[in-house]
Amino acid sequence: MNNILICNALPTYENCNISLDILKNDSNKVLKAIESKSVENNYILIGEKDKNIIPKLQEELSNFSNLNIKIVTSNDNFHFVYTNESAALKAINNENPIPRNKENNNILFSIEELCNYEEKRVFITGKVIESKSYSFNRKTTGKEILDKIKVKGKFKSMYLGFPMGIFITEKNLENEITLTTDKIEVFNDTDCMLAKLKIIAENYEKETCGRCVFGFEGVTQISMILSDILNKKGKIGDLEKLKKLSLQMKSHTLCDVDSILASSLLNALDLFYDEINNHITKKVCEAMECNKFVTFHILASKCTGCGECIDSCKDEAIIGKNKFVHVIVEDDCTQCGKCLNSCEEGAIVKAGATKPKCPTKPIPCKK
Numbered sequence: 245m246n247n248i249l250i251c252n253a254l255p256t257y258e259n260c261n262i263s264l265d266i267l268k269n270d271s272n273k274v275l276k277a278i279e280s281k282s283v284e285n286n287y288i289l290i291g292e293k294d295k296n297i298i299p300k301l302q303e304e305l306s307n308f309s310n311l312n313i314k315i316v317t318s319n320d321n322f323h324f325v326y327t328n329e330s331a332a333l334k335a336i337n338n339e340n341p342i343p344r345n346k347e348n349n350n351i352l353f354s355i356e357e358l359c360n361y362e363e364k365r366v367f368i369t370g371k372v373i374e375s376k377s378y379s380f381n382r383k384t385t386g387k388e389i390l391d392k393i394k395v396k397g398k399f400k401s402m403y404l405g406f407p408m409g410i411f412i413t414e415k416n417l418e419n420e421i422t423l424t425t426d427k428i429e430v431f432n433d434t435d436c437m438l439a440k441l442k443i444i445a446e447n448y449e450k451e452t453c454g455r456c457v458f459g460f461e462g463v464t465q466i467s468m469i470l471s472d473i474l475n476k477k478g479k480i481g482d483l484e485k486l487k488k489l490s491l492q493m494k495s496h497t498l499c500d501v502d503s504i505l506a507s508s509l510l511n512a513l514d515l516f517y518d519e520i521n522n523h524i525t526k527k528v529c530e531a532m533e534c535n536k537f538v539t540f541h542i543l544a545s546k547c548t549g550c551g552e553c554i555d556s557c558k559d560e561a562i563i564g565k566n567k568f569v570h571v572i573v574e575d576d577c578t579q580c581g582k583c584l585n586s587c588e589e590g591a592i593v594k595a596g597a598t599k600p601k602c603p604t605k606p607i608p609c610k611k
């Protein structure tokens with residue numbers, strides 16, 4: 245039998261304190277669950293930022309005189325890595341949580357696993373009316389999740405975060421899944437999946453420890469290729485390169501952190517291939533989210549010539565004077581999008597292939 249048990253209470257996502265909330269609100273149940281495993285040396289891992297809960301935990305611990313348990317605080321700049329046993333073992337010895345391998349000797353448990361909760365709590369955010377925690381059966385489907393939440397606009401997909409790393413769309417809504425993530429992000433038809441993939445990759449970039457070449461280099465390469473495509477520098481063959489890289493990462497990384505990104509990428513390329521590829525081949529972002537693929541315009545019918553937008557444009561691409569319809573000079577505009585929310589009249593819009601008819605020079609306002 246193992247003589248070590250580690251209970252991981254570090255959040256996998258900042259602001260999604262599923263495990264920590266249980267530890268705070270039901271510490272007695274957690275400690276009983278640990279006691280029931282009858283292991284010699286027990287550890288509770290919490291993040292540095294959360295050490296204010298230690299006094300309350302110590303107080304509760306006084307009711308468990310036979311339990312040998314240590315509360316260890318660890319570097320909470322990382323989150324995903326604490327689901328890896330070799331990294332958690334380092335953390336309890338106050339070493340950097342750098343994984344050695346993917347081995348699982350049944351030493352490490354999440355709080356929900358320890359307490360045998362039948363339901364999984366998960367924080368749902370993104371294009372939903374209300375971002376909050378929901379509970380679902382561990383075995384569920386995308387459809388059951390969708391039935392419980394209210395999506396803003398037309399549902400496009402949802403990303404079930406680490407350690408699941410999968411996308412669900414209308415195509416696979418009915419597939420059974422085992423819910424293990426603490427966070428789901430919902431997207432609607434105003435979300436570009438290429439842009440979202442880049443944000444997801446950036447998050448994994450922050451989580452990677454840099455120890456294995458395929459992990460660190462792989463994540464860096466993925467992020468660079470996605471950036472190029474977003475900046476209209478995508479090349480034919482980039483998506484095939486991403487696929488090859490992801491397959492190599494999946495089999496060569498030392499822990500799951502970077503290989504889950506690789507799986508997410510393969511999944512996204514499968515579900516959103518045309519949408520992503522259109523950025524390369526047609527130079528089009530269907531969702532009109534990627535600024536480099538849209539143009540910005542000021543509608544003459546709405547502009548009051550107040551001039552409020554001028555300061556928002558550091559590139560001096562907006563011209564006009566008081567009570568004259570302002571104009572964005574396309575050649576000077578770097579498509580940064582900063583002006584978009586500066587107009588209270590809603591006169592500044594972005595456009596894809598079909599552009600609105602706008603004056604090319606400031607003209608007197610009709611409004």
Ligand code: SF4
Pocket residue numbers: 542546547548549550551552553554564569570586587588589590591592
């Ligand atoms: S675009 Fe909006 S902010 Fe700019 S001048 Fe016209 S009304 Fe004012």
Ligand code: SF4
Pocket residue numbers: 540556557558559560561562572576577578579580581582583584
């Ligand atoms: S998108 Fe950026 S560069 Fe273009 S007009 Fe607006 S603020 Fe200026």
